[in-house]
Each structure stands twice: as C-alpha cells, then as structure tokens.
Amino acid sequence: MQTALRLLVAQGYDGMSIEGVAAAAGVGKPTVYRRYPSKRELVIAAVTSLAAALPDAPSTSDIRADLLSYLAPAFGVFQSGVGFAMLGALLVKERDDPALMELFRANIVRPRMRVVSEILRRAIASGELRADVPIEAAVQMLAGGIFARHVAGQPADAAWLRLVINTLWQGLAVVSPADESGRAG
Numbered sequence: 001m002q003t004a005l006r007l008l009v010a011q012g013y014d015g016m017s018i019e020g021v022a023a024a025a026g027v028g029k030p031t032v033y034r035r036y037p038s039k040r041e042l043v044i045a046a047v048t049s050l051a052a053a054l055p056d057a058p059s060t061s062d063i064r065a066d067l068l069s070y071l072a073p074a075f076g077v078f079q080s081g082v083g084f085a086m087l088g089a090l091l092v093k094e095r096d097d098p099a100l101m102e103l104f105r106a107n108i109v110r111p112r113m114r115v116v117s118e119i120l121r122r123a124i125a126s127g128e129l130r131a132d133v134p135i136e137a138a139v140q141m142l143a144g145g146i147f148a149r150h151v152a153g154q155p156a157d158a159a160w161l162r163l164v165i166n167t168l169w170q171g172l173a174v175v176s177p178a179d180e181s182g183r184a185g
Helices: 002-015 018-025 029-035 039-052 063-079 082-093 098-125 135-151 158-172 177-181
Strands: none
Touching: 002 018, 002 039, 002 082, 018 029, 018 039, 039 082, 039 098, 063 082, 063 098, 063 135, 063 158, 082 098, 098 135, 135 158
C-alpha cells in the first residue's frame, strides 16, 4: 500500500501502473493482481489504508481538544505533501473516471466528515455550541481553510490549525446574555 501511495503521488494516476507498483514493492505482478484486479481498486485500497491508519476520534470532556486531536493527524498528511498530491492525482482523473473520485469520497471524505460532524453535535449537546449551528457548513469551513492555506502558498502548522479551530469555535459558541449585553450594537 505504501508503494502504491508513493507512486500515485510521484507519478500521478495515469503514470502509475500495477506493474510498476509490483516492481517497486519487489513482488510479482500476479501477487498484486490477485488482490487488486484493477489499478482503480489498488489506488482506492491504498488511499483507504492511509485513512485507516489515522487514529479514531477521542471522546473526552474537552470537545474542542477532541476536534483538534482528530484533525491534526489528517492535517499532518496534507502538510507532508502526500495528501495534496494524492488528491490532485484523483481530481485530475475525475473527468475521465468519475467513479474513482466517488469511491474516494465514499471511502475517505464522507466518513471523516461524519466524524467531525459528530464531534460538533457533541459540542451542541453539551451546550458549548449553539443549537442552530450549520454543521455541514462548519465542517466544510474547516476543510476549506486547510485547502485555502495550501493554495495560497502559506505555511500551516499545528498552531495555525489550532487558530482555525478556535476561530470557528468562537463564531459558533453559545453566547451568554452577559456577553450579549456587553456587545456594541
């Protein structure tokens, strides 16, 4: 799986081949073909293995810290360059092979977004975030911030990720009546 990911990142989807993965991994083509009859299946399995290696979401009394703990490892994959290169390779193929990108969304993107949504729902249930929080938009804002920072060519580190989460959290937080009365209007 690591070899398939490395070649996907280095060569792109079209450039990589099962033969190349087998050679780089030091195994015969039949070994790979027995388990993955197509390049698409190999790539999805490799990308899924990367996501599966990420830790599960913690569930503690500090829900904001849980969100950071859950997002930080995935953020690290993107910081390393692997995540963006892998995503880029899949996006390039989306027009020719929309099913490949749909498999990526179904196996990787949506499950991770559901977990972040559940973390935000826990914060709503605990009274930390407002009941009217548009959860899907909040999840997309978190992901979008990471992509925007990369596209802008600006460095992003753990402190930046913490800042993004804290900024979003403050915008979604329950405002007490005392806070409301102190606001300029």
